[in-house]
Amino acid sequence: MSEDRINIGFIRKPHGLKGYVRVEGLSDAPDRFADLDRIGVELQDGRRESLEIERCSRDGNGWRMKFRGIDTTEHAERLRGAYIQVPEEAVAPLPRDAYYVFELEGCAVVSDEGEEIGILREVMSMPANDVFVVDTPNGEAMIPAVREIVVELDPGEDRVVIRKIPGLIS
Structure with a gap:
């Protein structure tokens, strides 16, 4: 994965028994996660992984996500506290004189x-x-x-x- 990655979400905690997690969006774009198929995560220990999104839906003010291969609460627990990242070049362009x-x-x-x-x-x-x-x-x-x-x-x-x-x- 590229070193120039942008945090767009934060994994709060597991949700349910089948590997879902609750995600807090860190982006002003309300549907930031809706069109993503794959994301990077930076775990609390600094390691990075690439995960394929299996399911993603709005959940109150945040998101509920399921990643391929993460099928239990125990698997999801290791993602707690991880940042969801995308490559810097994947962020949407902004109008002139607007900055991230x-x-x-x-x-x-x-x-x-x-x-x-x-x-x-x-x-x-x-x-x-x-x-x-x-x-x-x-x-x-x-x-x-x-x-x-x-x-x-x-x-x-x-x-x-x-x-x-x-x-x-x-």
């Missing part, structure tokens, strides 16, 4: 005056707007991802430019 979270995480965050601020570690999805969690020399900074603050997103150059507002970053 994985493209932004790890980018350098700089001010519009050229000052290095830190590294974008995480993008938190919040009700009002996303929040960039940035590791700075002075600790963690939480920066609202709004137009008034974020001047430029350039994942191709591994860079996010923000307008530095007094009190935003210590």
Whole structure:
């Protein structure tokens, strides 16, 4: 499997006695799993496997999945905590000026005056707007991802430019 893989789901726990698992989607695409025949999983110990999807259906806010060869609760239990992955090239293209979270995480965050601020570690999805969690020399900074603050997103150059507002970053 390719090293450039994107997490699109998380296996929560086994479901029932026949090898089904409950999956939490990590994608904004509500039907992300509906058209997949095969996925990669990264197990908790870091090993990766390729699994063929036998059945897949919506289950409340998540999914219920059955993989070929996983036929008992015990077999399904070893998948608990695994991330479901697809190759980076398998993600759907986005409109211009839209980016996936994985493209932004790890980018350098700089001010519009050229000052290095830190590294974008995480993008938190919040009700009002996303929040960039940035590791700075002075600790963690939480920066609202709004137009008034974020001047430029350039994942191709591994860079996010923000307008530095007094009190935003210590």
